[in-house]
Amino acid sequence: MPLKHQREYRDPHLSRQLIQAIKHTHVRPVKLMEVCGTHTMSIFRHGIRDVLPETIHLLSGPGCPVCVTAQPEIDAFIAYARVEDTIVTTFGDLIRVPGTESSLQKENAAGRDVRIVYSAFDALKIAQANPDKRVVFLGVGFETTAPTIAAAILAACEMKVPNFLVACAHKTVPAALEALMTIEQVQISGFLLPGHVSVILGRQAYQPFFDRYQVPSVVAGFEPTDILEAVRRLVDQIEKGQPQLDNAYIRAVSEEGNPKARAVMDTVFEPVDAVFRGIGLIPGSGLRIRPAFAAHDAAIQIPVKVPVSKEPAGCACGDILTGAKTPPECRLFRRACTPENPIGPCMVSSEGTCAAYYRFHPQTTTR
Amino acid sequence: MCLAIPSRITEINENMGVIDVVGVQREVSLLLVENPQVGDWVIVHAGFAIQIIDEATAQESLRYLREAAQLLAENDDSGTAANG
Ligand code: SF4
Numbered sequence: 001m002p003l004k005h006q007r008e009y010r011d012p013h014l015s016r017q018l019i020q021a022i023k024h025t026h027v028r029p030v031k032l033m034e035v036c037g038t039h040t041m042s043i044f045r046h047g048i049r050d051v052l053p054e055t056i057h058l059l060s061g062p063g064c065p066v067c068v069t070a071q072p073e074i075d076a077f078i079a080y081a082r083v084e085d086t087i088v089t090t091f092g093d094l095i096r097v098p099g100t101e102s103s104l105q106k107e108n109a110a111g112r113d114v115r116i117v118y119s120a121f122d123a124l125k126i127a128q129a130n131p132d133k134r135v136v137f138l139g140v141g142f143e144t145t146a147p148t149i150a151a152a153i154l155a156a157c158e159m160k161v162p163n164f165l166v167a168c169a170h171k172t173v174p175a176a177l178e179a180l181m182t183i184e185q186v187q188i189s190g191f192l193l194p195g196h197v198s199v200i201l202g203r204q205a206y207q208p209f210f211d212r213y214q215v216p217s218v219v220a221g222f223e224p225t226d227i228l229e230a231v232r233r234l235v236d237q238i239e240k241g242q243p244q245l246d247n248a249y250i251r252a253v254s255e256e257g258n259p260k261a262r263a264v265m266d267t268v269f270e271p272v273d274a275v276f277r278g279i280g281l282i283p284g285s286g287l288r289i290r291p292a293f294a295a296h297d298a299a300i301q302i303p304v305k306v307p308v309s310k311e312p313a314g315c316a317c318g319d320i321l322t323g324a325k326t327p328p329e330c331r332l333f334r335r336a337c338t339p340e341n342p343i344g345p346c347m348v349s350s351e352g353t354c355a356a357y358y359r360f361h362p363q364t365t366t367r
Numbered sequence: 368m369c370l371a372i373p374s375r376i377t378e379i380n381e382n383m384g385v386i387d388v389v390g391v392q393r394e395v396s397l398l399l400v401e402n403p404q405v406g407d408w409v410i411v412h413a414g415f416a417i418q419i420i421d422e423a424t425a426q427e428s429l430r431y432l433r434e435a436a437q438l439l440a441e442n443d444d445s446g447t448a449a450n451g
Contacts, residue, residue, distance in 0.1 A: 006372060008429055017436035091413070119414020121396060141413075148415040151398045199410060199418045229432055251425035252373075252410055252418050261399040261417060 009223035018228035019051050026235045029055040031187065033180070033323055035173060036194030037064035037351025038222055044360040046224045052231065059186070059323035062176055062276055063194060064351040065141040066093045067321055070275040071309040073140075073169040074099040074345075079304035080136045080167060081107040081114050086302070087130060088114045089123035090138040093349040096342060100310045120152035120166075127156070127164035136298045139168040144196040146170045146287055147261035150268035153289070153296050165298040168289050171274055173197045174209050175285035179276070181213050186323045190216035190234035192227070195249050200265075202257025203247045210245040221249035268293055277311075277345070278318030315344035320353050327357040334358065373408040373420045386411060 008014070034040060040060045043049060049058050062068045078099045081088045088104065095104040095114060108114040113133075117123050120137055127135035139149045149166060156164040173194060180188060193206060198219045210217055216237040220230035230248040237244050247253055265287075274286025289297040311318065314332050319325035327333045327346070337343040339355055346352035377392070378385035384397045386409065396415045397403045409416035 014433060014436055021436060119396070121414055144412050144417065147399055147417070148396075148413045151396065151415065155398075196410065196412060196417065225432065229436075250428050251420055258399065258418055260401050264399060 006223070009221070009225050011225060014225050015051075015228055018225060018232055022056070022228065022232045022235055023053055025232070025239050026053055026056060027239060028189075029057070030189040030235065030238055031057045031059055031323070032190045032192060032231060032234055033059040033061040033186075033188045034192040034194075034220075035061040035063040035177065035180075036192070036197065037067075037349065038196065039063065039192055039194065039220065039227065040353060040356050041351055042222045042224075043227060044356040046227075047360075048224065048227055048231075056231065056235070058231075059188070060320070060353040060356070061180060061191075061323055062279060062321040064321075064346070064349050064353070065145065065171065066097060066349040067317060067345045067352050068171055068176075068276045068278070069094075069097070069140050069169055069345070070277050071100060071311055072275070072306055075101075075306045075309050076299075076304055077138050077167060077169075078102050078104060078107060079306055080138075080298060080302060081112040083134075083302055083304065085133050086113070087126060087133050087135045088112070088138065089117045089126055089135055090114070091118075091140065092116045093351070094138055094140060096348045097345045098312055098343065098348075100307050120149045121155070124152050124156055124159075124161060124164050127161050128159070131163060134163050134165055134302065136165045136167050136302065139166045139170055142171055142173050142194070142197050143200045143265070144194075146269060147200060147258075147265040150264045153268050153293055154264065156296055157293070162295060165296055165301055166289065167298040168269070168287060169274075170269065170287040171276060172271070172285055172287065174201070174205055175282050176276060176279065177206070177209050178212070179279050179282040179285070180322065181215065183279070183322050183324070188215065188323070189238055190218070192230050192234070193217055193219040195219065195221050195226075195252065198247075198249070198253045198257065200258050200261050202255050203245065203253060204255050205257065206245055210243075214243045216243045217245050219247040219249050219253050221252065276321070278321035312343045315346075317344035317346040317354070320346050327354040330354070374411050376403060376405050376407050376409060376416070379403065379405055384416065386416075 104114045123137040218230040269287035271284045272286045272288040316330035342348040346354040374386040374388045376384045408420040410418045
């Protein structure tokens with residue numbers, strides 16, 4: 001049955017009706033931001049920007065986990081790969097992100113052991129199979145990913161795998177939303193809240209943010225009608241002047257989210273101030289491993305020296321992540337910077353805004 | 368990194384499950400969901416099931432969406448040319 005639903009949530013007829021409804025309601029120009037890399041991909045793949053009125057701007061925010069990872073964090077990951085008897089394990093996108101001096105891919109080519117895994121449990125298995133090496137898993141991602149990595153740390157404790165370590169660079173979404181509201185050049189009229197982060201957090205997690213800023217916010221799913229319905233609700237709220245914290249993805253997102261996953265995450269991690277690429281330091285926007293699990297914390301077990309980190313020269317990723325610029329406004333876009341030869345993380349990651357523009361908007365070139 | 372499409376659990380062995388992703392079998396951890404059953408549709412992220420899709424809600428919200436969209440589209444008789 002749900003597969004049938006899946007098709008129905010892609011129903012072109014229903015999409016057309018929703019577009020009509022949006023056009024009917026919409027008067028004021030608006031900037032709506034999605035804060036989820038999977039939304040960015042879905043919006044581009046289904047051509048949603050093209051079917052909406054030009055006065056509805058969809059901006060991609062800091063929703064691509066690899067993209068928001070700060071340069072010193074990337075440099076530390078590379079430094080782990082250079083430590084003797086260490087295997088670095090990571091999700092795929094990260095290995096091509098250029099650090100200040102190198103990338104994980106370059107380190108791998110130079111003979112260091114860097115392996116791509118599909119899940120944190122795969123990294124745990126590698127640790128079990130290599131008891132004489134330290135296996136560092138690079139923990140990057142938002143609240144959707146953090147519980148899976150917390151579960152792997154708990155399993156490592158239970159199964160007594162002391163050589164499984166995590167380099168924790170997780171970020172959290174509600175704190176980032178607050179920071180976005182304070183950036184002056186980006187006046188956001190409404191947020192499409194991330195679908196799968198909200199699966200874990202529940203709608204209620206955004207309440208403090210919403211109470212403070214009263215900005216229209218709708219949790220959205222990933223199918224075309226999910227996104228169009230969320231846009232419709234945002235436009236409706238804006239035109240009525242009645243901001244709400246709404247949920248248009250109730251088949252997966254409840255009020256309280258997934259308490260079991262949150263409990264696992266909270267057992268292992270605690271909030272910490274973190275730096276987002278493009279935004280800077282945001283209080284309480286990251287996660288670190290609690291002292292009780294220090295034995296599995298790479299930052300404590302393997303101290304590394306990191307060079308003075310530099311962003312890639314000329315890369316506008318920072319501005320792109322806050323919606324202040326679009327990729328064609330970067331001088332390197334499509335010239336020096338392509339998916340084959342990415343200069344910044346927004347072109348590396350399949351969820352990055354530059355990669356999405358490159359792939360789905362062949363006509364956009366630099367000025 | 369998110370797999371937006373739900374997958375169906377076809378097998379459960381303790382905390383691990385097998386899911387069917389458009390014909391391909393994959394192992395997933397069931398540690399993060401409450402009381403999973405064979406036949407459940409789950410959202411999978413990085414090797415873990417992170418939510419069981421509530422089928423009744425999925426059906427209901429779709430029906431609601433259709434009704435609302437139809438009503439709103441019917442109201443739209445002016446064509447609102449300004450928005451092109
Ligand atoms: S096109 Fe390349 S260089 Fe320009 S902002 Fe995007 S990633 Fe950076």
